[in-house]
Amino acid sequence: MANKNFVVGCFDDEAVLFPAVKKVRMAGYKIHDVYTPYAVHGLDHALGLRETSLHTAGFIYGITGTATALGGIGWILSWDWPLNFGGKPHFALPAWIPITFELTVLFASIGMVLTFCYLCQMAPFVKKHQFHSRATDDAFVMVVEPTPKTNLEDLKAFLSANGATEIEVQEAEAGWWLGTYDKQQKLVRDKGIEVA
């Protein structure tokens, strides 16, 4: 995976961030992401992000859980090895509902957590690059992804004109691959080798 240049702008205020997001997008720059200390209402809309499909995935996981529970219990208790529990019928649907519910929730929640980690490119032992540590404290950090043709100085000036208080250019990995990130960083740091 290739390392890329990113232009990182820090904003102190939500009220400054919103018009800046709008202007940066209008000017045709590509916003990689905006990192905020808390969930900012309406920012996804301002960034033009599409609605996540995570909930559709969650529904499918949930249905899978329901089917697994009903299919499993049904096969065991009414088909393969019917037992008499307190004179209840072999197809004792009401008694299965709590387990079906639990399995639906379990499948949906674990499936959604894993999908969420995948979509956010998070995994055990993968160290993600942090653009600015104040993003977890009090700053709104906008990361712009320039193209090879972008004039970085122009972009920096543009961000500054729109209220960014701190601007820097950082090199970071654009995508992710298990483990490779750290290795590449190490190569760059220790030997000055540019990984293509």
Add this chain to the structure above:
Amino acid sequence: MASIKEQFEIPGKMRTWSIALICVGLLALIIGFATKGISTDQHQKDIFWGTLMYNSIYFLLICNGSMFFICATTLAMGGWQVVFRRVPEAISTMVPIFGLIAFVILMYIVFGMGSHTHIYHWLDKDAVTNDEILKGKSGFLNPGFFLLWTVLAIGLWSLLGWRMRKLSSEADDPALANQDAGKSFIWRNTVTASLFIVWFGLTVASTVPWLWLMSIDPHWYSTMYSWYTFASSFVAGISLVALWIIYLKNKGYLAYTTEEHLHDIGKFMFAFSIFWTYLWFSQYMLIWYANMSEETVYFKHRVEGAYKGIFFLNIIINFVCPILILMKRSAKRNYTLMTFMAVLIIFGHWIDFYQMVMGSVRPEDAGLSWLDFGIAFLFVGLMIFFVGKALAKKPLLPVYHPFVKESVIHYT
């Protein structure tokens, strides 16, 4: 602000429709009264008064659900509901009116029908003296306590609701724009809302369903019953609020109430449908599992007897439809789909109340007749007529409410 329509004017069409519904309902009431209500056949009499009873209680409780919604959101320091708060407020003005109607019907059943009625078996003094279970419950199930508690319940709902609405009128006064006045306003709202919630908990969420509805089967009891009734009436109540909001939006009012607010109301409809199902299932499953005859007596004719169809239709309308249709975000933001679901939920819980009451009053045969629909039309007509009037009395937006800005910029 001048271009925004804030003052509701009752459209002629709405008035015509409400009066037409009331006329149809009155016709059904009169025919029903003549053929069943004063019939010498106790069975027909029970059907007529039972029908009146479940309709009046259902519509009283769903209108009272509006005031519960206002008080609960007030106590939670919610701001999002302020832009459409006048709508549930207007619906809650029905509580004294429907309360009076329900009171008259209940009092007639308790004091006027004699002890042979099948509606409240515990009225039969001879039966009670020979029945250990009924004797044990006679401190609670007796006409004196019934009268006292019914008066207290309806009276305090009306009184505290009136107080909340009176407080809300202050939000039309520019004097509230002052910060200290605003703080005091929120505090006074909180006090009255908490009183209402406490009384609501002592009535709708516990004693009132035991007294009015569960005592139709005086030997049977379920600890889930009151919560079940509450969930049923609240989800229908919030659907009613949604319907009125969509109606007003269609007429060009409530400019600041957007699909963000509708989305949150949709979440309430979805969540409380699931909550209702949870209670329905908990009540059913425990009784099914224990399989004790004194408990299964309630479900016997509902699950296996004449009420089978209605009983399972109830689950399909009130659980399967909401969970599948309202689950998606886009569905809760879609006015057409929300209208459809609100009507379906209100109808579904009306069916629920039907089987709760009539399933015990006449367990041997079931079927919704012209009388059920006619009486329901009467209550719907009255509701439209008086809620329209109440909406026209105040501006729809409480402009000087301290949370109004928070509500306008609400984003889900």
